[in-house]
Amino acid sequence: MTSQSLTDTPVTSRPSLKPIPVAFNGRGGEYFGIWIVNIALTVLTLGIYSAWAKVRNKRYFYGNTDVAGASFEYLATGGQILKGRLIAVAVFVAFSMMSSFISPEVYGLFMLAFMAAMPWLINAGLRFNARYSAYRGVRFRFTGTYWAACKAFFLYPLLGMITLGIMMPHAMHYAARYVVTNHAYGNKAFKFDATVRQYQSVVLGLVIGIIASIALIAIGFSQVSIPLMLVGYLAIYGLSLAFKPLLFNVYWKGVNLERNRFEANMPVGRFIWVFISNSIVVALTLGLAFPWAQVRLAHLNANSLTFLHAGNLGSIAASQAKEMSAVGEELGEVYDVDVGFGI
Amino acid sequence: MAAFNTGQTTDMTQTFSAHFYPEGFADSQTVMVLLDASGWLSFQAFDKKYRCPFNRVTVSDRLGRSPRFLTLPELGRLETRDNDFVDMALRHFGHQGERTLWLPKLERAPLWILGLLIVVVVTGWATYRHGIPAMARVTAPLVPDKVRELAGNEALGWMERGWLTPTQLSDERQQELRQTFDRHFGDQLTGLNVRVLFYSSDAFGANAFALPDGTLVFTDQFVELVNEAEFLAVAAHEIGHVQHDHGIRGIISSSALVAATLLITGDSEALSEIIVTAPYALAQLSYSRDMEREADTAAMELMLAAGLDRKAFASALQKMMDSHGAGGDGSRAWEEYLSSHPATDERIQRFE
Numbered sequence: 115m116t117s118q119s120l121t122d123t124p125v126t127s128r129p130s131l132k133p134i135p136v137a138f139n140g141r142g143g144e145y146f147g148i149w150i151v152n153i154a155l156t157v158l159t160l161g162i163y164s165a166w167a168k169v170r171n172k173r174y175f176y177g178n179t180d181v182a183g184a185s186f187e188y189l190a191t192g193g194q195i196l197k198g199r200l201i202a203v204a205v206f207v208a209f210s211m212m213s214s215f216i217s218p219e220v221y222g223l224f225m226l227a228f229m230a231a232m233p234w235l236i237n238a239g240l241r242f243n244a245r246y247s248a249y250r251g252v253r254f255r256f257t258g259t260y261w262a263a264c265k266a267f268f269l270y271p272l273l274g275m276i277t278l279g280i281m282m283p284h285a286m287h288y289a290a291r292y293v294v295t296n297h298a299y300g301n302k303a304f305k306f307d308a309t310v311r312q313y314q315s316v317v318l319g320l321v322i323g324i325i326a327s328i329a330l331i332a333i334g335f336s337q338v339s340i341p342l343m344l345v346g347y348l349a350i351y352g353l354s355l356a357f358k359p360l361l362f363n364v365y366w367k368g369v370n371l372e373r374n375r376f377e378a379n380m381p382v383g384r385f386i387w388v389f390i391s392n393s394i395v396v397a398l399t400l401g402l403a404f405p406w407a408q409v410r411l412a413h414l415n416a417n418s419l420t421f422l423h424a425g426n427l428g429s430i431a432a433s434q435a436k437e438m439s440a441v442g443e444e445l446g447e448v449y450d451v452d453v454g455f456g457i
Numbered sequence: 458m459a460a461f462n463t464g465q466t467t468d469m470t471q472t473f474s475a476h477f478y479p480e481g482f483a484d485s486q487t488v489m490v491l492l493d494a495s496g497w498l499s500f501q502a503f504d505k506k507y508r509c510p511f512n513r514v515t516v517s518d519r520l521g522r523s524p525r526f527l528t529l530p531e532l533g534r535l536e537t538r539d540n541d542f543v544d545m546a547l548r549h550f551g552h553q554g555e556r557t558l559w560l561p562k563l564e565r566a567p568l569w570i571l572g573l574l575i576v577v578v579v580t581g582w583a584t585y586r587h588g589i590p591a592m593a594r595v596t597a598p599l600v601p602d603k604v605r606e607l608a609g610n611e612a613l614g615w616m617e618r619g620w621l622t623p624t625q626l627s628d629e630r631q632q633e634l635r636q637t638f639d640r641h642f643g644d645q646l647t648g649l650n651v652r653v654l655f656y657s658s659d660a661f662g663a664n665a666f667a668l669p670d671g672t673l674v675f676t677d678q679f680v681e682l683v684n685e686a687e688f689l690a691v692a693a694h695e696i697g698h699v700q701h702d703h704g705i706r707g708i709i710s711s712s713a714l715v716a717a718t719l720l721i722t723g724d725s726e727a728l729s730e731i732i733v734t735a736p737y738a739l740a741q742l743s744y745s746r747d748m749e750r751e752a753d754t755a756a757m758e759l760m761l762a763a764g765l766d767r768k769a770f771a772s773a774l775q776k777m778m779d780s781h782g783a784g785g786d787g788s789r790a791w792e793e794y795l796s797s798h799p800a801t802d803e804r805i806q807r808f809e
Binding site: 151 | 476484523565
């Protein structure tokens with residue numbers, strides 16, 4: 115099971131990539147026990163345990179995700195997360211108490227300041243998550259800047275909306291590239307080589323599908339054919355669900371690190387089936403089947419990925435940069451933007 | 458795999474299999490780790506011998522069957538799936554990681570899980586049925602009037618944009634209705650900021666509602682449908698909503714419900730992945746039905762004080778139901794769960 119090779123494969127020939135399936139080993143029944151104990155302790159401690167519960171939940175999904183014989187580690191502690199949550203609650207309470215005393219203008223100013231802090235909060239969340247995630251004992255890092263986050267999550271999506279969606283694939287591509295390329299594993303940065311064109315074809319395909327469905331509904335309406343209209347509505351619903359697996363595939367195929375890459379092949383139909391059946395079962399059991407549904411989704415995510423190992427992971431060193439404890443890092447966790455990195 | 462003979466302390470060298478990740482590199486090698494009786498870990502990797510005392514190792518908590526991570530200071534990390542062995546070693550050497558062994562045990566004990574499941578379901582139900590409404594009742598008086606005003610204006614503005622059009626009632630008719638209203642309820646409205654508005658609405662039809670700031674809205678369609686006694690009866694019901702501050706209480710309880718579930722499940726991301734909004738909507742409708750019943754009770758008292766016949770409320774409800782085209786026998790038990798109001802027949806019976 116050794117997977118190190120200090121001699122890199124020659125650059126001239128096509129690097130031979132060894133496909134290794136990504137595996138998720140969690141079980142619904144097992145996770146149910148962990149989940150219910152988490153909830154019970156959270157209730158009995160009036161919510162304080164929720165910070166530790168979050169760590170256990172996250173560790174369960176990390177620890178059961180196996181890539182090339184090694185699992186992921188989540189290293190944040192409940193104490194850190196509690197600290198962030200307490201700060202967030204304090205800010206929220208202060209904010210809502212102030213709202214009844216101060217003038218609307220000043221309140222608006224505060225809202226503006228909060229909006230301006232959003233990119234920073236998103237970055238803090240990503241940084242926190244990356245920093246406390248490790249694989250083979252080496253941690254991840256996130257180094258995005260305020261201005262780039264502004265563009266990725268606010269300005270470009272806004273541009274996409276203003277141009278009635280024409281620029282939307284660009285915006286999606288930019289956001290994905292921002293997240294991926296600002297992540298590093300040890301001392302090596304991730305690269306992203308998905309193209310705008312790939313995002314365009316996903317969006318275009320869905321738009322065509324939706325237009326066709328609307329046409330179907332219109333025809334059904336004019337001929338008073340309920341089944342035809344129903345098919346049209348279901349098609350629109352299915353298409354909106356198809357978005358996630360299609361983007362998942364484009365995204366993961368684009369992620370690479372020192373020639374290591376992923377093959378992503380999430381079947382659209384399978385995803386839609388899992389999503390709809392999960393939703394129905396969770397609703398029917400009033401939430402009790404939630405752990406089972408989560409595990410099922412994690413299986414689907416993992417089974418859709420294959421790691422293409424270039425054989426050089428062992429040469430990646432942990433980052434030597436001594437990271438300073440950024441102020442408010444824990445606060446970012448509260449906002450919890452998991453952009454789907456590290457599965 | 459290997460296991461300590463429980464209780465025996467003499468000569469118990471044991472091994473377990475693990476992946477070793479040397480400090481500072483994402484390198485990996487499968488190793489057989491030896492734990493000897495004196496409490497030292499030793500193994501061979503990358504053509505080197507590694508040794509570390511077990512009590513200096515940090516061991517991650519057990520979590521189902523997921524692997525354990527052993528951090529050897531300055532040397533690196535071991536990842537092993539031999540959970541039972543690690544637990545036994547922790548116990549045997551009185552390692553500080555032993556303290557957390559009760560938690561994973563709890564997570565795997567079916568009886569405990571069942572017991573805690575019952576605890577969760579019972580406390581969850583009690584919180585939802587009694588805790589949150591009681592909390593809303595206590596905290597609502599603390600909300601400043603400015604918030605009621607804002608919420609009321611917001612709600613009215615929103616309805617004006619979509620569903621309400623200016624009233625077609627003549628000024629005299631409006632005047633007359635307001636005077637009747639004041640004559641009967643005027644002295645019971647002290648401290649409440651009640652005002653009566655009329656709007657025409659095709660969307661709502663014959664209807665009346667109370668806003669958080671004490672504004673009562675009656676539709677033209679309603680005024681034309683009912684007689685004076687019936688108008689006053691429904692007005693009494695709407696005053697009941699204002700008296701009990703239902704607008705603010707509704708806002709508080711629905712946000713408390715969302716906050717509580719977010720806190721408990723602690724996973725906002727997963728919530729958005731799987732549709733769990735249906736149970737929410739149902740829960741909020743049940744709060745709404747409770748408040749309707751409370752407003753009905755308040756209406757009875759108000760009508761009694763004003764010397765009105767409470768049967769007028771029953772006939773008003775009947776007329777409104779007929780005007781909305783609801784079948785007389787349409788109030789089956791299961792329909793109640795999908796409705797913001799209790800079954801109309803049940804309400805009518807209370808007032809007859």
